[in-house]
Amino acid sequence: MKLRILLAAALFAAAATTQAATLKWGAQNDILTLDPHSQNHATTNGIMQHTYEGLVRYTKDFAVEPCLATSWQLISPTHYRFTLRKGVKFQDGTPFTADDVVFSYNRILQPQGTMQIYVAGVKEMRKVDDHTVDMILAGPSPILLRNLVDFRIMSRAWSAKNKSENVQNYVAKEESFASRNANGTGPYLIKLWEPDKRLVMQANPNWWGKLDGNVTEVIYTPIKADATRIAALLSGDVDIVTDLPTQDVQRLRNDPKLKVLDGHEVRTIFIGLDQFSDELKYSSVKGKNPFKDIRVRKALNVSVDREAIKRVTMRGLSIPAAIMIAPGVHGHAPDIDKVSPADGEGARKLLAEAGYPNGFEFGLDCPNNRYVNDEEICQALVGMWARIGLKAKLNAQPMATFIQKIQKFDHDAYMLGWGVATFDGLYTLQSLVRTKTTGADGSFNLGRISDAKLDALIDALKTETDVKKRDGILREALVATRDNYYYVPLHHQLRPWAMKRNVTTVHKADDRPESRFARVD
Amino acid sequence: MAAAVAGWLRRAWGHDLAWSFRRSPVTILAAFLTLVCVGSALFAPWVAPHNPFDSATLNLSDGFTPPAWTDKGSPKYLLGTDDQGRDVLSTIMYGARISLGVGLAAVLFSATLGVSLGLLSGYLGGRLDAFIMRVADIQLSFPAILIALLIDGMTRIALPREVHNEIAIYVLVLAIGVSGWVQYARTVRGSTLVEKNKEYVQAARVIGRHPLAIMLRHVLPNVTGPVLVIATIHIATAIITEATLSFLGVGVPPTQPSLGTLVRIGNDFLISGEWWITVFPGMALVVLVLSVNLLGDWLRDALNPKLR
Numbered sequence: 001m002k003l004r005i006l007l008a009a010a011l012f013a014a015a016a017t018t019q020a021a022t023l024k025w026g027a028q029n030d031i032l033t034l035d036p037h038s039q040n041h042a043t044t045n046g047i048m049q050h051t052y053e054g055l056v057r058y059t060k061d062f063a064v065e066p067c068l069a070t071s072w073q074l075i076s077p078t079h080y081r082f083t084l085r086k087g088v089k090f091q092d093g094t095p096f097t098a099d100d101v102v103f104s105y106n107r108i109l110q111p112q113g114t115m116q117i118y119v120a121g122v123k124e125m126r127k128v129d130d131h132t133v134d135m136i137l138a139g140p141s142p143i144l145l146r147n148l149v150d151f152r153i154m155s156r157a158w159s160a161k162n163k164s165e166n167v168q169n170y171v172a173k174e175e176s177f178a179s180r181n182a183n184g185t186g187p188y189l190i191k192l193w194e195p196d197k198r199l200v201m202q203a204n205p206n207w208w209g210k211l212d213g214n215v216t217e218v219i220y221t222p223i224k225a226d227a228t229r230i231a232a233l234l235s236g237d238v239d240i241v242t243d244l245p246t247q248d249v250q251r252l253r254n255d256p257k258l259k260v261l262d263g264h265e266v267r268t269i270f271i272g273l274d275q276f277s278d279e280l281k282y283s284s285v286k287g288k289n290p291f292k293d294i295r296v297r298k299a300l301n302v303s304v305d306r307e308a309i310k311r312v313t314m315r316g317l318s319i320p321a322a323i324m325i326a327p328g329v330h331g332h333a334p335d336i337d338k339v340s341p342a343d344g345e346g347a348r349k350l351l352a353e354a355g356y357p358n359g360f361e362f363g364l365d366c367p368n369n370r371y372v373n374d375e376e377i378c379q380a381l382v383g384m385w386a387r388i389g390l391k392a393k394l395n396a397q398p399m400a401t402f403i404q405k406i407q408k409f410d411h412d413a414y415m416l417g418w419g420v421a422t423f424d425g426l427y428t429l430q431s432l433v434r435t436k437t438t439g440a441d442g443s444f445n446l447g448r449i450s451d452a453k454l455d456a457l458i459d460a461l462k463t464e465t466d467v468k469k470r471d472g473i474l475r476e477a478l479v480a481t482r483d484n485y486y487y488v489p490l491h492h493q494l495r496p497w498a499m500k501r502n503v504t505t506v507h508k509a510d511d512r513p514e515s516r517f518a519r520v521d
Numbered sequence: 522m523a524a525a526v527a528g529w530l531r532r533a534w535g536h537d538l539a540w541s542f543r544r545s546p547v548t549i550l551a552a553f554l555t556l557v558c559v560g561s562a563l564f565a566p567w568v569a570p571h572n573p574f575d576s577a578t579l580n581l582s583d584g585f586t587p588p589a590w591t592d593k594g595s596p597k598y599l600l601g602t603d604d605q606g607r608d609v610l611s612t613i614m615y616g617a618r619i620s621l622g623v624g625l626a627a628v629l630f631s632a633t634l635g636v637s638l639g640l641l642s643g644y645l646g647g648r649l650d651a652f653i654m655r656v657a658d659i660q661l662s663f664p665a666i667l668i669a670l671l672i673d674g675m676t677r678i679a680l681p682r683e684v685h686n687e688i689a690i691y692v693l694v695l696a697i698g699v700s701g702w703v704q705y706a707r708t709v710r711g712s713t714l715v716e717k718n719k720e721y722v723q724a725a726r727v728i729g730r731h732p733l734a735i736m737l738r739h740v741l742p743n744v745t746g747p748v749l750v751i752a753t754i755h756i757a758t759a760i761i762t763e764a765t766l767s768f769l770g771v772g773v774p775p776t777q778p779s780l781g782t783l784v785r786i787g788n789d790f791l792i793s794g795e796w797w798i799t800v801f802p803g804m805a806l807v808v809l810v811l812s813v814n815l816l817g818d819w820l821r822d823a824l825n826p827k828l829r
Contacts, residue, residue: 248792383606
């Protein structure tokens with residue numbers, strides 16, 4: 001009898017501390033795919049981290065900690081040895097071994113994917129035994145471990161069984177078993193994905209780790225319309241909302257039932273320009289490409305009133321940008337990220353000098369459901385450029401069609417935002433500025449910028465291990481990118497999240513809520 | 522000449538319609554409001570205080586200015602500005618232009634289609650009649666908005682995006698037009714069935730006039746009364762359908778916003794307190810549709826001999 005009471009009491013205590021909870025999460029976009037090696041897309045990566053794991057992962061404050069690898073040692077500056085976690089099983093039950101790591105390495109390198117950046121600098125991956133792998137680097141890499149966080153491991157056996165050894169070719173609208181089903185080692189299982197409707201995740205009972213919070217089920221609902229998303233939070237249909245519309249943040253702060261978690265995001269919004277084609281595709285200028293002229297690029301830059309965009313369009317929720325990386329990213333320094341006030345007169349003069357006193361027409365491609373107020377910002381830019389005689393023809397489309405269009409280089413100018421998963425400036429420079437080759441170099445250099453001097457600096461960044469020297473090169477590369485006006489940086493986003501009072505979670509600067517840190521009481 | 526005009530005016534003033542118009546203050550008010558709406562839409566480029574589509578004149582710093590009579594308002598913008606600093610009053614005038622244009626064109630298209638099919642159906646009868654009327658029955662079992670959505674959706678799939686944006690307005694006219702022809706066809710068919718057995722039609726047939734000529738010259742003028750009434754009320758419906766489609770985001774592109782598009786865009790700012798961006802276009806839509814509807818009601822009653 002006594003025992004029974006004790007047992008009941010123990011059970012009750014256990015239930016009270018680990019009461020299972022459902023977290024209903026509303027956000028703007030749906031994921032693009034479940035294939036972890038296909039699309040380097042922040043929303044997709046944010047869901048992927050729940051189910052697929054890498055060798056290492058971030059802690060709450062972005063330190064690197066062991067995940068599928070329990071430890072690693074540097075045998076030589078270009079030779080890492082990783083010891084893998086034992087007893088880990090994929091969600092279909094197959095055991096996790098070194099073969100899966102080598103398989104995933106070869107898979108992520110396939111050219112139809114856009115995730116090669118996460119293994120950039122790795123020359124070779126070798127299996128030593130079932131639970132040890134060797135990583136041979138092309139040169140010393142100071143940021144290797146941060147890179148590896150988003151290199152997610154798939155099961156070789158599962159991929160072979162389901163004919164998914166090849167990465168889904170997203171641009172060609174291909175589907176595969178792996179793009180519709182997930183099988184990772186991570187804390188959550190993907191139970192259901194109905195594209196553009198909802199995605200349901202359940203805690204993985206066989207996970208090797210332990211949840212910090214008590215969330216055992218996550219229901220992710222993409223709600224495109226801003227007003228609807230906020231209404232869903234106000235009416236209690238969802239517990240947490242990311243991608244807050246800027247105009248509603250103040251009202252949410254004033255609501256006693258809700259709380260707003262502030263935080264900046266390591267994402268910079270910018271305009272890219274085609275500097276490769278001999279003639280722009282949608283322009284009134286024929287026979288030459290005006291964006292190849294630095295004076296035109298400078299005019300585009302100095303005519304943008306970033307303070308007005310911050311005050312009116314972003315309602316204060318942005319940091320005007322002069323360089324391509326945000327505060328919080330290694331390499332950012334306030335003194336090189338100073339924005340000068342808009343100068344329409346100067347811009348006009350520059351255009352006249354370049355031979356376009358009456359301006360010209362060009363196409364501007366924009367997503368309309370990806371970044372905070374993306375379409376509104378583009379509309380504001382159209383107005384600002386119109387005042388110096390440049391007529392931008394705005395084509396705002398949903399992210400899914402937009403990204404396919406610009407990846408085919410079918411654009412004159414385009415808006416994009418670049419978040420930095422590794423928290424190091426090299427990530428941005430290598431993806432956006434380095435001359436495009438196959439692989440990670442220039443993977444999103446969609447304006448096809450090619451500057452031999454910058455390429456040399458960026459390549460030096462990959463291998464330089466002397467921190468002080470490397471910081472100097474990083475600064476030089478960022479300033480050179482700025483002063484050549486290769487891009488038109490607009491601002492760094494601030495990304496508050498809003499949630500019910502009973503939800504606790506950790507704001508993350510990569511704007512990816514991690515459900516394992518969340519509690520619902 | 523002057524005497525002729527004066528005489529015509531006197532006769533018009535004394536006409537039954539004018540008499541019933543003078544007797545109904547509601548109708549006079551409705552006619553006045555319709556005139557204001559149509560006038561400001563028609564002459565928007567000249568009377569609107571700003572041109573909201575000239576991006577070079579927009580100033581982002583003026584964005585979200587509340588209406589002039591509120592604390593932070595500016596006399597420059599009577600009804601305030603939207604998120605891009607566009608004058609709301611001007612966007613309403615330009616928007617009404619699109620709304621009215623689409624509405625009228627759709628009604629014209631609908632009426633032409635419906636009247637032709639109704640005439641053919643009623644006059645020729647037989648299998649053609651049965652076929653047209655069954656098609657009409659089937660279409661009546663769907664709400665008009667659904668038909669319009671269907672047509673719009675099909676053209677969106679069939680055409681590349683850029684092409685579709687170019688011709689979006691024509692597609693909309695087609696979609697709303699096709700969704701509304703049934704009423705015309707049914708009414709005209711009914712009247713035609715009555716008229717075709719009357720002596721004057723028989724006579725025309727006996728002297729060997731071509732059936733098409735009989736339909737157009739003899740039957741048509743005698744069935745236009747009801748068509749006019751339906752058309753007036755249909756204008757209001759068409760404007761509402763257009764607004765609904767645009768509100769749902771499948772109507773006219775945001776580069777040429779109609780009243781419905783304006784309401785949709787403004788809707789995003791409703792929760793945050795910038796009510797004027799959506800409320801004023803909404804009010805304009807209500808006033809326009811209500812007055813056109815009242816006019817249509819009056820016309821129906823005035824032309825109905827049983828109510829005299």
